[in-house]
Amino acid sequence: MRLFAPLRRGLLAALLLAPALLSAQDRPLSLWERQARDLLKELVEINTTLTTGNSVTAAEAMAKHMRAAGFPSEDVVVVENAPRKGNLIVRFRGRNTARKPILLLSHIDVVEANPADWTLPPFQFIEKDGNFYGRGVADDKDEGAIHLTILLRMKAEGIVPDRDLIVALTADEEGGPANGVDWILKNRPELLAAEYALNEGGGGRVENGRRIANEVQASEKKVANFILETTNTGGHSSQPRPDNAIYQLAIALDRVGKYQFPVRLNAVTREYFRRQATISGGEVGRAMTRIVANEKDADAARLISRDPANNSRLRTSCVATMLEGGHAMNALPQRARATINCRILPDETTEQVRAQLARTIADTGVKILIERAAEDSPPSPLTPELLRTIEEASTELFPGIPVVPTMSTGATDGRFLRVAGIPVYGVSGLFYDTPNAHGMNERAEARAFYDGLEFMYRLVRKLSAGPGV
């Protein structure tokens, strides 16, 4: 059987790939669709995980294509900010150096993928039934391949943007010690200096197979971790006492679980709920309209909060995520600890949240420590001009689908840029159905990928066309 394996694999690959190209497409792929797919395939097949991957190899592989297409060597930079950590930064020179560049950002690293957990090989690009499979096809090698293809296409078409366009594929977004964006901003900030950046974090929302909204992320919540801890002299478990570290912690956790931070909207979430009201409709839609008019409307907040994602958009949230306590089955616990993970609204501080949690657990004998303070992440102003241009491109490709500004409840690398004064917008036009980024057999619909490519190409063209073009 071993002898036959390579042959069978080859045959299987041929069977999987050949019909898929026909069934995924009603027409043959365009030159640029093929280009983007080829870059995506190459990226996926280079392992860039934290533990066993190497993003320098991936950055170098992409750099080779850009140089071969005529981008001068000095404009195709690979930065190795740590061993095995590679970042690619390509600059496409524009005609007007007075205008600050636009940065197209994606990350080249991927979440771990243990082949034993997958039924498909994670580092092999497979196209089957109109889907791409492989680690990174939906997060975030798809966007890297799309951004690079936009530069290749504009150059081949002889289009000169009105300002520099920068494409950056960076390391360690998913975790790890050597975040590429952070490092470059600290050590070579000129490489990423831009008027604003387009990043992951936005994209199409699909429900029941229908496109619902093209979301533009303009803001994201911040992350902080707190430790609730209580200690006790302990003793023999045959002689319990009223004071007990585990019981005290349980009381404190119960209070944290019941506490709700107040509703606080900002410019982005107000616009989100205003537009989402029409999409949702019904009782919840009406509640959204009411909360925009009056954020103290508790009944509206209750209706909206039934959806955990919308609840998290309304307010700061804190939740217990880890628990430890005691040291022996027959001893009174000397210590009990819990981790509280908080997602903080952009304009609130770690200290405000700590103080609120401290008030919530007052008199329980449990103390609160900051394990990780939130990094600042100011919202990016969604200028009418930018929003209008995104809407224009979106209407061309996805007519009738509203563009909706959002605040992510998770965090991206955008936070480093925002703190450095570069506004960041998550926009991709990628309408993936049932996205499973970070999951097993990571998947992306080929059609959605090609539509996202065309959307981003048109958007970048419009944004860099300059006045009167």
Ligand SMILES: [Zn+2]
């Ligand atoms: Zn990502």
